[in-house]
Amino acid sequence: MARPKFIPDNFTLCLIGAVILASLFPVHGQAATAFNWLTNFAVGLLFFLHGAKLSREAIIAGATHWRLHLVVLASTFVVFPLLGLALKPVLSPLVTPALYAGVLFLCTLPSTVQSSIAFTSIARGNVPAAVCSASASSLIGIFxxxxLVSLLITNQAASGGSAWHTIWNIVLQLLVPFIAGQLLRPVIGRWIERNRGMLKFVDQGSILLVVFGAFSESVNEGLWHHIPISALAGIIVVSALLLALAxxxxxxTSKKLGFSRADQITIIFCGSKKSLAAGVPMAKVIFASSAVGAVVLPLMLFHQIQLMVCAALAQHWGARDMSGERDAHAGDESRAGGTKRTAAAVRR
Structure with a gap:
């Protein structure tokens, strides 16, 4: 029986449930530390499985897809900042100056990595290109x-510390498992191909963990207690507007430039998303501690909205492509059956 058109799919309902659960029962203290380790393990497992799944030829093709990467980087580091500046007359009445600085900071951040790749995989996009593009965005974004913050936000206060640890976190959590999966591909590659459902489970499971963990952190920071309802509503409107425009x-752009459907999906997910995991530590380094809360609040809300919207898009596009493949397969079988019947009639 087909699902009614306006009823969310099971994965989207799980995402909504994760947000509600994190709002009511956020993890904190030792439980938050343990949950962070669990999330890191799930993300590492996701990259390990993708590394074991992808052929060397596919990875090389993804890395050399320079037109796609340029479009993604331009969207992330050029289009987003320009949108933040151009929309100032619209955004200023909705948010305070401090929150508008947070919106500009959001616009300067790199793309997400794990969720961009997971959504690209679910939507049946170009996963090798997504791995290369999202990872490159995170590394380039460190610099x-x-x-961009120094150019766009004139009243930021620098604090001590260094952002170089972000490089180590990216290498340790993402690239090392991916390389390990590549090295073990000759051993487990065929088993991974036979158990693609497990990869989908890890894709979606890692996203749910990221949503719950990120929203728990937001709630623990007083998300629902220390801001006026009007300011919260304004940030939500701003976040939705920025995401819709992106x-x-x-x-x-991806259609006009003639990219294939798989590449279009990769550009859309990698070029329209912003990284909470990279943004929070960067904010702690770039801004004074008293300013960090207001700066990261737009990012936290944008992060939740982008996950919800992109999850729905990924599920819709993935299901549509699978339906198209089934229809094409059924058509091939029908034509083959017609050919056999025609041949039998000729013989008679």
Whole structure:
């Protein structure tokens, strides 16, 4: 029986449940530390499985897809900051100056890595290109984001510390498991191909863990207690507007530039998303501690909205492609049956 058109799919319902659960029962203290380790393990397992699944030829093709990577990087580090500046007359009445600085900071951040790749996989996009593009965005953002902040936000206060630990976290959590999966591909590659359902479970499971953990952190920081309802509503409107514009621009640009459907999906997900995991530590380094809360609040809300919206898009596009493949397969079988019946009639 087909699901009614306006009823969310099971995965989207799980995402909503994760947000509600994190709002009511956020993890904190030792439980938060343990949950963080669990999330890191799930993300590492995701990259290990993708490393074991992807052929060397596919990875090389993804890494050399320079047109796609340029479009993603331009969307992340050029289009987003320009949108933040151009929308100031619209955004200023909705949010305070401190929160608008947070919106500009959001616009300078790199793309997400794990959720961009997971959504690309679910939507049946170009996963090798997504791995390369999202990872490159995170590494480049370590240097580009502080430079953009210094240009766009004139009242930021620098604090002590270094962002170089972010490089180590990316290497340890993402690249090392991916390389390990690649090295073990000759041993487990065929088993991974036979158990693709497990990879989908890890894709979706890692996203749910990221949603719950990120929202728990937001709630523990007083998300629902220390801001006026009007300011919260304004940030939600701003976040939705920015995401809608980014999605529209990446969809339009990727089509106009003649990319394949798989590449379009990769550009849309990698070019329209912002990283909470990279943004929070960068904010702690770039801004004074008293300013960090207001700066990261727009990012936290944008992060939740982008996960919900992109999850729905990924599920819809993935299901549509699978339906198309089934229809094509049924058509091939029908044509083959017609050919056999025609041949039998000729013989008679």
């Amino acid at each position: 580009v984001t502080p430079a 999605l529209g621009i990446t969809i339009f």
